[in-house]
Amino acid sequence: MWEKLIAFILVLLVIGSVAPVHAAEQKASTWQDEIIYFVMIDRFNNGDTANDYQVDSSDPSAYHGGDFQGIMEKLDYIKEMGFTAIWLTPIVNNEAKGYHGYWTEDFYEVEEHFGTLDEFKLLVQEAHNRDIKIILDLVVNHTGYEHPWLSDPDKHDWFHEDKPILNSNDQNLIETGRLAGLPDLAQENPEVREYLLDMAKWWIEETDIDGYRLDTVKHVPKDFWEDFSKEVKAVKEDFFLIGEVWHNDPTYVADYAKTGIDSFVDYPFYNEATRIFSSPDQAIGKYMNGIWQRNAVLYENPSILGNFIDNHDNKRFTRLAIEKDQDPVSRLKQALTYLYTAPGIPIVYYGTEIAMDGGEDPDNRRMMEFQDHELVSYISELGKIRQEYPALSRGDYELLLDQAGMTVFKRSDAEQSMLVAINNTTADQTVTMTNDMIEANQQLRAVLGEGIISGNSDGYVIRTSSESAEIFVIEDEEAQLMGMTSWVVGTGGLVIILGIVFLIVKRKKVKP
Template sequence: MKKKLTAFIVLYLVFSVPVAIQAEEKNTWEDEIIYFIMIDRFNNGDASNDFEVDINDPAAYHGGDFQGIIDKLDYIKEMGFTAIWLTPIVKNEPKGYHGYWTEDFYEVEEHFGTLEEFKTLVEKAHEKDIKIILDLVVNHTGYQHPWLNDSEKQDWFHEEQSIISWDNQKNVEDGRLAGLPDLAQENPETRKYLLDMAKWWIEETDIDGYRLDTVKHVPKDFWEEFSQEVKSVKEDFFLIGEVWHSDPTYVADYAKTGIDSFVDYPFFNEATRIFSKPDQQIGKFMDGIWKRNVSLYENPYILGNFIDNHDNKRFTRLVIEKDQEPVSRLRQALTYMYTAPGIPIIYYGTEIAMDGGNDPDNRRMMEFEDHELTTYISKLADIRNKHSALTSGDVELVYDQNGMTVFKRSSEGEQLLVAINNTTEEQTITLSHEVLEEGHELQALLGEESVTGQSDGYTFTIPSEKSEIYQIKSGNEQTIALPWMIAGATVILVAGVIFILLRKKR
């Protein structure tokens, strides 16, 4: 019996210890890839809540709901997404299909489903290791909120005034954005209500984060208390804020409030300009963005990089307006987003090169189809998930000429080269041994052609408007790995022999 027990223990250690070690590894938010869904415009999974739906009216409900998202979780998972950001789910006033015209902060919008159905969505997403980030609005209510007619809540709002000067911070915080009634967070009752509400949704539904709407329109001292309160409920709760501003210093100043991350509008402004047409220089932009973010943020790896969202023309439309072909331009932009520091955020429909002008045209109903970009996104996600250098590694620009850019991502134990040909011509370049020392092989991860170093360096060719990601392999890596492989094989062999001998002695 002892011998059998010993054999069992040996086998258990051989096969379970590596699994246990792997299980202990805990993903941090820089490892995530976020899929952004406007609930009403994604997928109609439950026709029973389709009242007041008019798919021909861009300002009306189109039928998307929680069940529709549940039905497409595998679709989202297969593209490599690890988190979903949803537009607000609270009850909205008529025509509030987008979720930003709140009628009741504690009720679920009936067009989307019930609270129980939302909990089911969160539960099923978690079963697939997908986190849920909920959009939250605390700056304003809808135009017809019941509090406006409540005599006891008149001081819950700021006086009616427009935002006249965007350089006047008090006016930005107290004025009505698009005419929406502006909440007075300095009122203790209003503040307590909003804080209690934010904590309630976490406790009730087990969501993983908030995307905070209109951050710059709310005082910083509110966000300081907000950050502390929500994280008292769930310590690893993620806060990603929207500070819609082109000045990176202005955006970064809100990080002092305890908000973890931001959708990076300065990144968006430059990335859409550079990638919407060929022959634009990437390297200077990339190098500048990285050095800037390192100086401004404690953790620049968790900033949200995006080229599409629900408030701006779709990237495809920007490309079409410049007489370019959208798929090739999207492919380049996506390659950069998945290999540059930061969390990639993909707006639903970008994976099929969905077109759309200004709001609400950029919020069309999703069409599910086989598309080359869907496959490409899946491949990029797979590469990113397998290589920590792409999520938390250092960045070094090694080549940047005439629209052709090569940069290196390095972390402990691995190095990758990202080569982006942002031109309409094939580009052949040679990286000298001063840039990359001898004795390496560049293993292609997107394609199949690897590169071996020659006497003058490493020469590779990238077709027009294409990219490649190379893993830098060293001969030493194989030498170092071999003893571990032999040791592992030996342990398995010995365990197998013991098991066989014991069976013979029965």
């Protein structure tokens, strides 16, 4: 008997030792595998009070003290939540009260409130040491209101004439008019174009950043973006460009992909996701599925679009929930689960992890308050799951069930299939997934939530509590055994098993 037990244990060890490497380790990372944390530098963390020039935390339109040092001090905090990239608001020198970075005074100088160029280089290096990429916000559409070029007679033709954008359907006016009265650069001028392209390449060469988030893309001619994309990608391999085309028409947004810009912050996704998840009992599947179906047609790789539910230009998601008399934490959990499991790159705005409140700009840019919060743990768990199961970032998307406020969808690649169930209602829900939705003789093992669901002749019965979400990996018994043996080998179980073998042998030797 003892010999048989020992033999069985040894078989487990052998199987575990040759178990296939997880898919996440087999494939090189691509941008669709990233999870982005969006930081407004001035409002994140004040790490160096020596650069607090004219800081006034009581004025929502003034500098509040956040800087590069403050971000460096929180890199581990960001890493532990599972983020693999950080998008930073512009770092160039801005004019008075340009705390946000979008009122450029000098394209080649670092804003003194944030620190020095060397400190920024150190920030990039420290992020890279933690396998975190840095995406820098870049503005080439306009300058600040008082830019020195405005009074330089040699640069009079560097700007378009002063005219407001009164017709949002006039593309020429969109590209040549003054957005919010900001001086509009004339990219058709060869000198302006060369200056902006050289500047963009200089920051990459000088600091080793990994990507640009391109501001106000639709206000700049497409032929400029074509040149821009070619030039910057010649500097650094796999340099990532994610553009902001603030428009509700996905066809309009997607047309800019022809310029070479890799990705876009997905406003059509944002519009539907915030509407649906800020209050319960809203239908999910047919609307969000519609977004995906359009994106799948419009983009070569829709899985690298940037999905978001919060940003610096709109009311905080928390405020949207509060305005509907809802608990923002419950609402955020639903929205974040969808954000992390639907096709696309999740982008989380700083403060969302503490359910930060905020109305219109600048109220949505409050100073970060670091605290223990259940959403920090929740986001960390979602990040861990997304990184562990590549089907959630690379897999196909299939809507399996959609009924009032309840949705179930599947993400599948060649190695694995995941099932996501979101109950966006105020009542417990029970749904049956038939065997034509999920193959028979499988099981659903919860990776967010608890338990294992086995099928029967009718299918798989999923029970979810009100306002909750669950994520399952679909597997058969062989996959479950492989998981067990991986634990044996990879988490110290080998030592335990060998100890058991030793005790058995010892006991056998002393047996009378």
